[in-house]
Amino acid sequence: MPVPILLELDRVSKRFGQVVIADDLSLTLEAGSTLGVVGPNGAGKSTLFGMVSGDVAPGSGEVRFAGRSLHRVDAAARCRLGIGRTYQVPRPFVGMTVFENTLVAAQQGGRLHRQAATDRVLDVLSETGLLASANTPAGRLGLLARKRLEVARALATGPKLLLLDEVAGGLTEPEVVELVGIIRAVNARGVAVVWIEHVVRALLSTVDRLICLAGGAVIGDGRPEDVLALPQVRQIYLGSAGSGPGGPEL
Amino acid sequence: MTAPTGASTGYRVRRLRRSALWTALPSAGVVALLAYVPYVLERKVTDTLVDFFILLVLATTWNMLAGFAGLVSVGQQAYIGVGAYAVLVLAQQGVNPFAAIPLAALVCAAVSLPVSWLVFRLRGGYFAIGTWVVAEVFALLVIRFESLGGGTGANLPGLDGFDAVLLGAMTYWAALSVAVLTLLGAYLLLRSRTGLALTAVRDNELAARSVGVRVPRAKRMVYLAAAAGAGAAGAVLVITQLNVQPGNVFSVKWSAYMVFVVLIGGVGSLEGPILGAIVFFVLQRALADYGAWYLIVLGAVAVVMAVWVRRGLWGLLERFDVRVFPTGFWLQAPGGDVARPPRDDPPPAPRH
Ligand SMILES: Nc1ncnc2c1ncn2[C@@H]1O[C@H](COP(=O)(O)OP(=O)(O)OP(=O)(O)O)[C@@H](O)[C@H]1O
Numbered sequence: 001m002p003v004p005i006l007l008e009l010d011r012v013s014k015r016f017g018q019v020v021i022a023d024d025l026s027l028t029l030e031a032g033s034t035l036g037v038v039g040p041n042g043a044g045k046s047t048l049f050g051m052v053s054g055d056v057a058p059g060s061g062e063v064r065f066a067g068r069s070l071h072r073v074d075a076a077a078r079c080r081l082g083i084g085r086t087y088q089v090p091r092p093f094v095g096m097t098v099f100e101n102t103l104v105a106a107q108q109g110g111r112l113h114r115q116a117a118t119d120r121v122l123d124v125l126s127e128t129g130l131l132a133s134a135n136t137p138a139g140r141l142g143l144l145a146r147k148r149l150e151v152a153r154a155l156a157t158g159p160k161l162l163l164l165d166e167v168a169g170g171l172t173e174p175e176v177v178e179l180v181g182i183i184r185a186v187n188a189r190g191v192a193v194v195w196i197e198h199v200v201r202a203l204l205s206t207v208d209r210l211i212c213l214a215g216g217a218v219i220g221d222g223r224p225e226d227v228l229a230l231p232q233v234r235q236i237y238l239g240s241a242g243s244g245p246g247g248p249e250l
Numbered sequence: 251m252t253a254p255t256g257a258s259t260g261y262r263v264r265r266l267r268r269s270a271l272w273t274a275l276p277s278a279g280v281v282a283l284l285a286y287v288p289y290v291l292e293r294k295v296t297d298t299l300v301d302f303f304i305l306l307v308l309a310t311t312w313n314m315l316a317g318f319a320g321l322v323s324v325g326q327q328a329y330i331g332v333g334a335y336a337v338l339v340l341a342q343q344g345v346n347p348f349a350a351i352p353l354a355a356l357v358c359a360a361v362s363l364p365v366s367w368l369v370f371r372l373r374g375g376y377f378a379i380g381t382w383v384v385a386e387v388f389a390l391l392v393i394r395f396e397s398l399g400g401g402t403g404a405n406l407p408g409l410d411g412f413d414a415v416l417l418g419a420m421t422y423w424a425a426l427s428v429a430v431l432t433l434l435g436a437y438l439l440l441r442s443r444t445g446l447a448l449t450a451v452r453d454n455e456l457a458a459r460s461v462g463v464r465v466p467r468a469k470r471m472v473y474l475a476a477a478a479g480a481g482a483a484g485a486v487l488v489i490t491q492l493n494v495q496p497g498n499v500f501s502v503k504w505s506a507y508m509v510f511v512v513l514i515g516g517v518g519s520l521e522g523p524i525l526g527a528i529v530f531f532v533l534q535r536a537l538a539d540y541g542a543w544y545l546i547v548l549g550a551v552a553v554v555m556a557v558w559v560r561r562g563l564w565g566l567l568e569r570f571d572v573r574v575f576p577t578g579f580w581l582q583a584p585g586g587d588v589a590r591p592p593r594d595d596p597p598p599a600p601r602h
């Protein structure tokens with residue numbers, strides 16, 4: 001039995017002035033699968049997430065989720081359909097506690113009430129290791145906890161598709177291992193995961209499929225090892241910044 | 251989607267860190283004291299307090315608009331005016347002006363719905379200007395009606411039979427009731443499910459949308475509620491002045507007051523506008539003899555607050571964890587409080 005398609009980008013184009021983010025880009029993602037996204041800085045990876053989550057309108061083309069067009073569907077409705085996302089630069093609700101940050105996601109995106117919402121929050125906070133910080137105002141969290149909160153909040157909405165934007169950047173090795181464990185557990189429950197990450201070793205231990213985005217096109221798509229071995233992928237990294245900030249940290 | 255991990259066993263969620271009585275009893279005491287004022291103090295004092303209550307209502311509703319929903323309106327005088335004229339029209343039809351106060355609030359909420367369809371198409375500065383234009387248009391429309399006194403306004407009928415002292419006291423109680431109901435309504439709204447969503451919008455609108463908050467719906471609700479509040483304030487204003495002057499009720503000065511009060515007191519909290527209204531009111535009385543200087547000083551204070559003390563006087567106090575009206579949640583672990591861990595790393599450095 002074929003696995004149903006969850007997310008479909010159909011000939012999507014987007015540009016900011018001269019900067020081409022996507023040029024007639026098509027992509028499909030199966031339900032419950034994992035996909036890693038790499039590409040040089042400014043390639044448009046985060047903007048691609050924006051087009052899926054509803055923050056950015058595509059110039060042309062169509063995004064479909066679970067067989068349904070997302071044209072004119074706003075970000076809140078997309079979340080309620082099952083698209084959860086994190087932001088590369090965390091966007092916590094700084095005046096609210098960690099508990100409240102997650103609760104609003106469970107209530108609004110997850111459409112849960114009372115005890116069901118609380119239970120969801122407690123599950124998510126314990127899973128992401130934030131339970132002990134539940135009463136801390138999000139504005140007082142450090143960067144690592146903010147990144148965890150991004151993940152917790154997205155999970156609290158009960159997503160079918162989880163979009164992770166560089167959640168492993170700046171983490172130490174044991175922290176990366178812990179995060180990978182969390183994400184694999186989420187995926188094991190049937191949540192599809194798309195993960196943008198420069199820390200390639202984290203990706204390699206999590207995703208079954210990798211794409212490389214550059215110049216508005218998918219220049220590599222397949223098993224992670226195969227994609228990283230492609231000459232055009234190596235060319236971009238070696239040509240642009242070597243193993244510097246733009247390249248994969250292997 | 252989330253695995254049941256059984257994490258919830260034994261955890262309890264409380265709405266307040268302390269007992270609810272800590273908020274309810276002192277608040278009830280203050281209201282009871284204020285309600286007693288007309289029996290002991292002269293008319294001059296109650297009239298002054300009526301002005302204060304009007305200011306408090308306007309500031310509280312403007313704070314809900316600008317501080318929570320991100321709707322920086324400079325046109326709430328549209329609803330002060332509509333509320334005032336609603337009382338006038340109803341009184342001309344024989345309705346008791348005091349009974350007309352809640353009706354005026356309803357009229358304003360009803361009027362604000364179609365207006366919201368119009369002004370919500372505008373963003374930021376355009377929204378602000380748009381709301382002002384709406385207020386001006388309302389003023390221009392109203393003065394077309396001869397029965398409403400045209401450009402000079404009209405006297406409020408229906409209160410001639412009252413004894414002056416009794417009327418003063420009744421006006422005072424009406425203003426106090428409107429202020430208490432407005433604060434109570436704002437408090438209950440912020441404690442509700444919608445209130446948590448609004449607080450998220452206050453802190454980060456984009457992230458709020460991404461976790462499923464229906465932002466336009468929440469904003470519209472606040473806009474309607476704020477219009478009702480401004481309408482009630484306008485209704486009380488007419489009753490204190492016993493006449494309606496279009497140049498006064500539709501004046502943009504009301505918006506200036508609201509902005510001053512909320513900037514001084516602190517945006518985005520319930521307590522801020524109360525504190526701001528007190529400070530503003532004292533400053534206004536103290537500087538009243540200095541003519542235009544008082545506006546200059548107030549303006550300077552507001553600018554200083556806006557630039558250097560972003561969350562106002564209340565923001566300074568909040569650092570010490572003081573809260574008069576707690577709206578948040580508090581998670582209690584099975585064995586007591588969940589631990590407050592030390593910071594796991596230094597505060598975030600700006601990236602990119
Ligand atoms: N709203 C916008 N308006 C104009 N330009 C934009 C906007 N958002 C992003 N850009 C530009 O589009 C390009 C792609 O940005 P994006 O953040 O999507 O890249 P990215 O692949 O996520 O990069 P990074 O790896 O650094 O996170 C960048 O050049 C950026 O400056």
Ligand SMILES: [Mg+2]
Pocket residue numbers: 045046047088165
């Ligand atoms: Mg990015």
